[in-house]
Amino acid sequence: MFIEIDFNSDEAFYVQLQNQIIIGIATDMIKEGESLPSVRKLAETVGINMHTVNKAYTVLKQEGFIHLDRRRGAVIAVDMDKARDLLEMKEQLRISLAKGLCKNISREEVHALVDEILDEYRKE
């Protein structure tokens, strides 16, 4: 299992789960159609409460990354809607780019950073 909780982080446990699962999907460590462990199993293996895992799964479902059904568990099923997804990413980038502008980070440097990160994800 590629999921691990940092108990010293100030990030909420359920957010850590979310992010690691999303990175897992992005890097093909877990693929469309495959299942995540049950809420109880994952809770046990990473050492946190069942309800915390359940919350992460619920949010991931709402954001269109997984589909929950009783037979197959938490199945990776990415919901796509280009217009909506682009708008969402735009919102997420706004503050970071404003900070970058303040700090004199150029457009080219941002592009380079984006390429770096995408390359890292593609190689893993």
Added chain:
Amino acid sequence: MFIEIDFNSDEAFYVQLQNQIIIGIATDMIKEGESLPSVRKLAETVGINMHTVNKAYTVLKQEGFIHLDRRRGAVIAVDMDKARDLLEMKEQLRISLAKGLCKNISREEVHALVDEILDEYRKE
């Protein structure tokens, strides 16, 4: 004053202040060397408590956007350290780009989004 609190937002008041001030700096609405209102004045004009403004200012100081001194108030003074600032932005971009990968947003589309946002900031 370009700062306004959305009392219905789920974002913390002090985070709203932070972000709006950062955007204010990025868009040159407030320039290096100029001062923000005192914690008490800003608190009164936007309708929140003094300590909430103080927290926002304290965080902005720690992140290197303003400098607090007793004579001139909260002065815009952006601290730059390219290596550190680039690393910080990289961390901030990681999750958003992972989400984008899951949703099949291409490198070119991300670059276009970045350009869009930067253009918006530059025109204001």
Added chain:
DNA sequence: AATTATGTTATATTATGGATATAACATAAG
């Protein structure tokens, strides 16, 4: 010199959200 405004610190209270602990339920799998 006295007053005012400032950032700063301290304490206390309330509300909200994160995390945990049990428990129970309907349903699907074994």
Added chain:
DNA sequence: CTTATGTTATATCCATAATATAACATAATT
């Protein structure tokens, strides 16, 4: 029939956000 599953329901504990007062030292103003 038993087990495991997602789901729902309470309840408690703790940290954080926000507010309310209060006080203090220092700088600016009068």
